[in-house]
Amino acid sequence: MLGRLRGLGLLLAVSCLALGLPAALPAQARASGEPPAAAPPRMTATAGGLALTVPPSGHAPGYVLDVTTAQLGLTTRRSGTSVLATAAGDTGALRFRLGGEWQHATEVTGWTWRGGTLTLTADTTAEGVTVQARITPSADRYALEWNVQGAAPDRLGLAYDLKSAGHWYGHGEAETPQGGPGTDQPWPLDSGEVVHPAFGPASYDMIDPFWYTSSATGLRVDTGHVMDVSVNAGKDGLGRFDIRSAEPYKATVFVESTPLEVYRDYVGIVGKPAKSDATYEQYATPVWNSWAQFYTHVDQARLLDYARDLHDNGLGGHTLQLDDKWESDYGNMTFDAKAYPDPKAMSDKIHELGFGFGLWVTLWINLDSDQYRYAADHGYLLKDAADPAKPCTVTWWNGTAGIVDLANPDARAWYVGRLDKLMGTYGIDGLKFDTRFFDDTCAPHDGYRPTDYQRLGAELADRYDLQGVGIRVHWDTTAHRAGFVTRQVDKGTGWNSLRASVTQNLALSTIGYPFVTTDMIGGSSSEPPPSKQVLVRWAQSAALQPLMYSSTSPVDTIDVTTGKKVVYDRETIDLYRQAVARHERLAPYIWDQVRQTLKTGDPIMRPLFFDYPQDEAAYTITDEWMLGPAVLAAPQLTDEATRTVRLPPGVWYDVGHGTVIHGPRTLPGYATPLGVTPVFVNLGAKGAAKALRAFRDPDIPPAPSKTTTK
Known part of the structure; x- marks a missing residue:
């Protein structure tokens, strides 16, 4: 009798698994306190198509993915409520561009459920062209991979109905018709308009292909190619995430109980910081950088006057950095002798005033630099993508330049050697790396991809003290794990830029870059200096963020648009000093958060x-x-x-x-x-x-x- 009962129990368990139902555990397992084993996902047919059910498991809430078959569409439901749905109608869920025209998947013509993967085949709006999609579910996410068959499109994309998921966040620094990222950063993203072409690993914008929603879903697009991203462009209520490639489109959709859990899922893929690149002192006190104070109208006398004013007014900090422009020509790595007659004496005086001394540098060598021809002749520069026989040239805010190829070991050694000699000669304590490490008009070194240059740039920067201003590397997992401070793109000097600096840090810190600082307090962007009110409010805001990045002196500054001096009053100095003091007193608490982030990856x-x-x-x-x-x-x-x-x-x-x-x-x-x-x-x-x-x-x-x- 007992044997027959055991046999019935086994038969019942096998039957339940076949039907996709959870089988009861033996009493011994229940008594041990072990959680019941998760039931496997199951497929069922519905009136409108298919339903892929993933039961709850551990902390994962479980979900149902509905697949409509009349026109291929994907709707994710949790606890019976829709939490994410693809676009319908003429936009389509899975879309591709062929011959300059957008097409999309239509009727599902076949499907299989085998080995834990749902495979779908669908017709499209392009005659003779089909789409094949593969969906592989797990407890708190599903992988989506799809490709076009019968044609060679130049773009593949996903499109979502924004309202289906509530509000949208993530992305990083957003380009918008309203001036983003310099003066506008909508938060949530759907509250404004994001129109961001050339969204890719070589972008100067700090971005990652990750978005999450108030409904606790998230999207990660796994690509190293350039994308075109739009969120609510023209107030159309759609999110479009298009890749400039015909390679299979790979994405992960997260389904969790809270947005924080979605963020943690994402960090579980890209990695959390292994360390903090900034020291305790760099969290506690400001770095002062010359850029917004002088722009390129800086020399030895002005820089020392700036340092003395800060020191004498109690506006201390751990470092004073000389930004652009100090070189005789960009890429020379030699001081302009007319503007800086004695760089070592300048460095010594800055140290006497209690500051470390930092310097702005770039891998971009202008064509008029005496080092350009040497670098080109030795093959140290990135090659042109259209004509690899010649160096790639890029136009930037200081002229036309070539870029040192970090994937070339000889080029990297040459560049690093020159940096080290410069620092040793003049007593330079750290560096501010600016510009990008790659450009999409260039060809990567043999055996490398564009995304590798984010890693190579991060590895280069990690050799040096970045002095709390951090660096702008993104996309590659090395950037996440390096623990750099992330500084924002240049902001304007008005109220809109101050507000954008806050929402932008919320965006950056929640795509896996937890050590954030605003652009220079008070902004820059070659605009008139900030008003007293903007400068003070910006300092007060920054005092309640992880780090303070200062430039415009609350004593006096230069209006770059007129060349005239602007003098602030005593209250401005006192209130700025108050903000610095508040931040320094908070440093023990902030440092605790840094250490916690190193354990969990959670943003500060x-x-x-x-x-x-x-x-x-x-x-x-x-x-x-x-x-x-x-x-x-x-x-x-x-x-x-x-x-x-x-x-x-x-x-x-x-x-x-x-x-x-x-x-x-x-x-x-x-x-x-x-x-x-x-x-x-x-x-x-x-x-x-x-x-x-x-x-x-x-x-x-x-x-x-x-x-x-x-």
Whole structure:
């Protein structure tokens, strides 16, 4: 009898597996506390097509992927609710460009479910051309790979109905018709328009092919090719993710319970930082860079005057960097003798004032540099993609140049040797690498791909102290794992750029670059200097971010559009110094977050909904963020006297008023005179005690005994 019962149990288990149903575990396994084994995905036919069901497993919520067959479409459902759907109608889900015209998959003509992969065949709007797609599900995601058969298109793309997934985030620095990324960064992305051609690994924009949504889904496109990306272009409600290639389109769609879990899934693929490239001191105090202060109108006397003004007004920092332009010609790696008669003495004086000394460098060698012909003759430059017999030339903001080929070991050794000699001769402590390591008009070295140059650039930069200004490498997993500070693209000097600097950091930190800094405080972009209000508010905002990257002096600066000096008042200096002091007191708390990021990969500066996914109001807030789990920053980013503050669930200490507030709660009309920066501490969060100690200290340090104003 017992044997027959055991046999029936085995038969029942086998039958359940065949039907895609979970089988009961033996009592012994249940008693041991082990979780039940996950049931396998199963396929069923529906009235409109097919349903691929992936049961919940562990922390994964499970999902159903509905495949419509009249016109191939994919709709992901979780708990019975649609959380992501491809575009329908004339746009189509799986699309391709053939002969300059866009086509798309239509009726599904065949399918198989074998070995855990669903294979679909579909007709298309192009006669005689078909699409084959393969979908491989797992607990919290599915892989989608598809290709075109019977033709050779020049582009393959996916298109989604944006509203099906709620709001969209990710992408990185977004090009927009409204001036992005310099003056505009919509957050969420669908609240504006993103029109981003040439979205690829060689772009100067900091970008990754990863997007995630408020419905806790995400899309990663696995490609090394250039893409054309648009999100709500022309307010059309669509997301288009097109690759300039006929190779099979490979993507991963994540399905999770919260956006933070989607982010963690993505980081699980690309990698978390193995270290922090910046030191504790570089998190704690600002780096001062000469660019927005002088642009290219800089010389030894001006730089030393700048350093003395900062020092004498108590505006210290760990480093002073000389940006563009110091070379006699771009690529020479020699100081312009007229502008810099004694570079070593200049370096020594900067060190005497308490700063490290840094220098701007590039791999781009201008054609008029005396090093260009040497590099070209020795094969040290990238070759032209159209004519590999000659060097590739690129036009940039300082002329026309060739690019050192880092994949050529001799070229790399030559470049590194010149850098090291320069640094040793003049006592240079670190470098700011600028420009790109590759250009799409160039041909990669034999055996290399364009994406490899992100890795090669990261490996080069990792040899040197980047002094907290970081570097702009992306896309390749080496960039994620190197732990560089990520600095933004140049911003303007107005309120719109200040706001864009915040939403852009939220975008960058949530695509796997957690050590973010804004563009130079106050902006640049060859615009008139920031007003007093913009400069102060920018410093206050940056003080509540991981690092402070400074340039425009709150003492005085030059209006690049007129050549005239602009002098700020004593209050500007005091409030800027207050922001620096607040950030330095926060450094122990921030450093704790750096170390936590090295363990988990989670971003330090992050949107409220990462910590509070159930708070619906958090998904469209553009001017607040969490700095680690305990600090909520809500600085004033407009020229207004008040602002609205949203506090998620929790018990919050209002630093400005010394009161305790129970959330969730919205605070309208919170007063924000120029000296006030709203900030709150979640008293129940890890790190709250350390954050409270930082905020309870006096905000304004005493003015130095010796001051210099002009």
